[in-house]
Amino acid sequence: MKYVEINNLYKSFGDSVAIENLNLSIEKGEIFGLLGPNGAGKSTTINILCNILEKDRGSIKIDNKELKKNDRETKGKLGIVPQELAIFEDMTALENTMFFGSLYGLNGKDLKEKSLKALEFVGLENTKKLSKTFSGGMKRRLNIACGIVHNPELLILDEPTVGIDPQSRNHIMKSIKTLNTNGCTIIYTTHYMEEAETLCKNIAIIDKGKVIAKGDKESLKSIVSNKNKFEVLVDDITIISESDLIEINGVDSVEFKENKIYISLDREVSSLNKFITYISSKDVKILDIKSQVLTLEDVFLNLTGRKLRD
Numbered sequence: 154m155k156y157v158e159i160n161n162l163y164k165s166f167g168d169s170v171a172i173e174n175l176n177l178s179i180e181k182g183e184i185f186g187l188l189g190p191n192g193a194g195k196s197t198t199i200n201i202l203c204n205i206l207e208k209d210r211g212s213i214k215i216d217n218k219e220l221k222k223n224d225r226e227t228k229g230k231l232g233i234v235p236q237e238l239a240i241f242e243d244m245t246a247l248e249n250t251m252f253f254g255s256l257y258g259l260n261g262k263d264l265k266e267k268s269l270k271a272l273e274f275v276g277l278e279n280t281k282k283l284s285k286t287f288s289g290g291m292k293r294r295l296n297i298a299c300g301i302v303h304n305p306e307l308l309i310l311d312e313p314t315v316g317i318d319p320q321s322r323n324h325i326m327k328s329i330k331t332l333n334t335n336g337c338t339i340i341y342t343t344h345y346m347e348e349a350e351t352l353c354k355n356i357a358i359i360d361k362g363k364v365i366a367k368g369d370k371e372s373l374k375s376i377v378s379n380k381n382k383f384e385v386l387v388d389d390i391t392i393i394s395e396s397d398l399i400e401i402n403g404v405d406s407v408e409f410k411e412n413k414i415y416i417s418l419d420r421e422v423s424s425l426n427k428f429i430t431y432i433s434s435k436d437v438k439i440l441d442i443k444s445q446v447l448t449l450e451d452v453f454l455n456l457t458g459r460k461l462r463d
């Protein structure tokens with residue numbers, strides 16, 4: 154079931170077009186990745202989704218309802234974790250989450266309980282200090298707690314891991330997975346393709362305000378190639394026959410160099426197992442396998458001639 158439907162969304166700032174007839178649909182319960190380089194239009198798209206910015210034209214439906222200004226019911230279903238930290242530095246973590254919870258209409262015991270739960274979720278439940286004393290990663294985690302305090306059905310995260318240490322990054326990635334497992338639909342914008350690969354099932358790659366490719370990871374990669382390539386180091390290559398290998402279903406090409414086999418396999422056929430079984434049957438030891446599996450970076454490079462990150 155579709156939870157978010159964006160049709161022909163258009164937004165310009167003066168002469169500069171930020172979003173040009175963007176179409177996206179996001180399924181209920183998925184983590185959807187919006188991947189693109191700086192200036193691609195990710196923040197503009199999600200700021201329109203959250204009613205922070207007004208669109209020029211196009212339509213947005215959330216949970217089958219056209220998004221309108223000041224729609225309290227839809228607002229209550231959304232949680233936003235903005236790219237710029239939206240926390241009050243002179244308040245504690247709990248004061249922050251309680252403030253944001255109250256904006257969503259929570260109050261009394263419910264507000265305190267949900268605020269504490271959100272802090273526990275991001276691992277900040279025992280922090281009593283003012284937020285200005287927090288590390289960058291802790292501030293980012295608090296930013297997330299403020300966005301989830303009211304248990305949103307749809308959580309939109311705008312580059313939530315920019316400029317933080319690997320430990321906080323891992324914590325955030327894990328939290329997002331758990332939120333999703335608990336039923337929250339998530340839109341995750343990033344220019345880190347590794348994050349999109351790890352978290353998201355479906356991804357839209359945007360560039361210069363346009364969707365240049367969308368689909369699940371495998372279909373995006375098949376834009377570039379439908380082959381996976383491996384470099385396999387063996388202890389004795391002389392026992393192996395190139396013609397036997399090429400006979401294996403799904404093997405596209407084979408090349409021998411010194412004690413290495415360079416093999417290209419059809420992505421749709423699981424032939425790696427058969428290849429390994431063949432090598433083992435010859436009593437040859439595999440010393441190392443290096444995968445040259447395609448990444449979303451390759452897809453972006455192929456489509457635009459540029460890298461995601463300069």
Ligand SMILES: Nc1ncnc2c1ncn2[C@@H]1O[C@H](COP(=O)(O)OP(=O)(O)OP(=O)(O)O)[C@@H](O)[C@H]1O
Nearest residue numbers: 166169170171189190191192193194195196197198
């Ligand atoms: N308030 C604004 N006024 C003028 N131009 C803007 C404004 N906001 C965004 N833009 C322009 O719109 C385009 C899309 O910007 P946007 O911030 O949506 O990109 P992004 O993909 O989120 O990039 P980043 O990762 O750098 O935030 C850019 O060319 C940007 O300069």
